[in-house]
Amino acid sequence: MGRYSIGFIAQRLGIFLLTIWIAASVIWLIPRLAPGDPISAMIMRMSSSGGRVENADKIIAGWKERFGLNDPLPVQYVRYMGNLLRFDFGYSLAHFPTPVADIIGLALPWTLGLLLVAVTLAFFIGNFLGAIMVWGKTPGLIRAVIPMFMIFTSIPSILAAIFLIYVFAFLLEWFPLAGSYPLGMKVELSWRFISAVIWHATLPALSVVLVNFGYWTLGMRGMMITVEGEDYIQLARAKGLKPFYVLYRYLVRNAILPQITAFAITLGSLVSGQVLVEYIFGYQGMGNIIFAAITSQDFPVIQGASFMLIVITALAVLIMDLTYPLIDPRISYERN
């Protein structure tokens, strides 16, 4: 089925690139609207903490020249955009001279790996519970018990994280207290390493799942009730179809559509990580990096991380846009 036309794909891609361009421009513009400049501010910090800085003016002028801050703004802008295209975000101030791209490159896979799994699990568990909460064939006991799990939704993820660490890592010692993998272990594609990674990721993932699945349950429950009232459900029952078939092919298939849209938006926010969860578990992901960059005023890292956040959010929305016609036949990118 030709559900797509070149024109619509081009349009979606255009919106994707436009979003990134506007966002990148805003990230570039905002610091330049602020009074002062980062190099004077850095020298001032250095002099206030470490005493007098010799020849401060000369150093400032030298660095300004080095970073190209004396060039006219349009020239700076073009250079900045050129660098972004190569994912060159400059150097970290806190870990000079490590490139920002290296820092992000090391952290991003960990966060994506952990959160992609955790958020996907939360999505499936949440929607499953929401669906069976409404389904008429679910035993009453199960339907009565599910709302009790909702209590996790009202607990902040940091509290859940601390609780999990206390019980499962500290008291029971089933899981490690912190880290992404055992210190000193070689990073390789071996079963030993992968199982260690999973073992370390269990508690952080669990804290994310516990806190998040309730939102999906409630959303799914609402959608299920709406779809339950539709005429085609009545007809499906009248047709004498098997109850389980009606559940997944008629009820869930239609109720889940808006949930999938919401999921795409959630995926976008993954890059920023669950800052506090990663911090508490000492997980070396984006959340930890952003947290450290904010406390040390490491501007290039914040800028680079923000840019990656925008790119991945826009990418998730793009993928959503392009796959949605496959999920909902009423949406079509064919030109009529």
Next chain:
Amino acid sequence: MSHSTSMTEANAPVLRVRDLRVYYETPKGDVLAVDGVDLDLFEGEALGLVGESGCGKSTAAMGILQLVNPPGRIVGGSVELGGRDLLKLSEEEVRQIRWTRLALIPQGAMNSLNPTMRVASQIEDVIVAHEGAQRKEALRLRILELLRRVGLPERVYDLYPHELSGGMKQRVCIAMAIALNPRVIIADESTSALDVVVQRVVAQTIQRVRHDLGMAMIMIGHDMGLMAQMVDRIAVMYAGKVVEVAPVRALFATPRHPYAQLLIDSVPTLRERKPLRSSEGITHDPRNPPPGCIFQLRCPHVMDVCRSAAPQLKRVGPGQWAACHLYAEPAEEGGRHE
């Protein structure tokens, strides 16, 4: 329009409804939506079920299909289909009877098909659910034949419901209803949501299919003109009860129950505009009907007995039955009581 089947009361009915009660639960007590309905549907006949909005005709249909949704519930009665009381069967037994013996052409043409499934899959799933898996090609030919029978082009097979017009969707529903050749079809206001031209085409499709396959049908609606053309007998409902059942000609010529008289008097003709004589709607609280006859508050012929005793359906003419105290003794041919 010809009435294809002659109706004889000697035959055993295919569908026999006795004292069906469906109540809706509300905080202030149960609404007696269907309160003791008796209906007989004979082999091959079309029975019209008419009455104003809220009289319980659709609820009665859902009661027959065992598809009453909460807060509604079936309180009592019996629905015998081929000698078996549906109310006494297990859920699985009812599931197996649905569509194989008792199918539905639904009310809302616009929203009765699953938007995320192709037309063919929605016809296919009901065949597979009741007959088990079978060869793809055989299924395809069978579905194409069903589509052809209701006058739909082959391309509809691969389309999604949103790609069809209202009339086409309704015809898909008809094709679906006849897929397993049931003995009884309930058409619940199947033409109400369509414009008059499409309505006529769909009504003709239903007539043709019924004529070809010889199934019995209950047609629910409030379009008296359409009913007159399509059904053999009409049952008139008021406030959850059947107040009159009669062959269609008898009902139009000599309605006996005062409510049926008001209803027939309000049907306009091409030459004459008629004022709506029954304008008040159901006047009593459906949670707490008055003792005696349910129509007493609006009846022009109300008598003392109507306020204490509920009238039963009595034979008032050949094949004509009315629930009214005006007819204490079985009446033979006679004029209108005005």
